[in-house]
Amino acid sequence: MAKVLIISDKDVSLPFRAMGIETSLVQNAEEGKKALLEAVNKGYGIIFLVESIARDLLNIIDQITENRNLPVITIIPGFGREVSKAAEERLRQLIKKAVGIELPE
Numbered sequence: 001m002a003k004v005l006i007i008s009d010k011d012v013s014l015p016f017r018a019m020g021i022e023t024s025l026v027q028n029a030e031e032g033k034k035a036l037l038e039a040v041n042k043g044y045g046i047i048f049l050v051e052s053i054a055r056d057l058l059n060i061i062d063q064i065t066e067n068r069n070l071p072v073i074t075i076i077p078g079f080g081r082e083v084s085k086a087a088e089e090r091l092r093q094l095i096k097k098a099v100g101i102e103l104p105e
Contacts, residue, residue: 002045002070007035011079012050029056040064040071047071050078058089 006016006023013023024035032053037060039047054061054075061073 003043004046005039005044006048007032007053008050026053029053033057033060036060045070045072047073048076049073051075052078
């Protein structure tokens with residue numbers, strides 16, 4: 001079974017921790033980058049990354065996933081009012097790479 005990790009702030013991590021899923025608490029993109037790279041090196045198979053942190057790490061996420069099947073990195077929304085659309089941008093990039101065209105907005 002693949003190891004699962006949630007990289008997020010405290011509020012987002014609480015429901016996952018209640019389900020017994022391992023979490024890494026971060027406050028900013030620099031801490032998120034460090035936690036993400038450590039998780040990759042430790043062999044996590046699935047990494048959930050909160051959108052507020054992921055928006056600044058899209059290039060690193062692309063570098064990690066470009067030549068690997070694992071980990072699967074999924075961006076999840078946070079609880080804040082701010083919407084960064086990092087998950088939407090990541091999906092656009094993946095579609096463009098897969099089919100060679102950019103989708104209209």
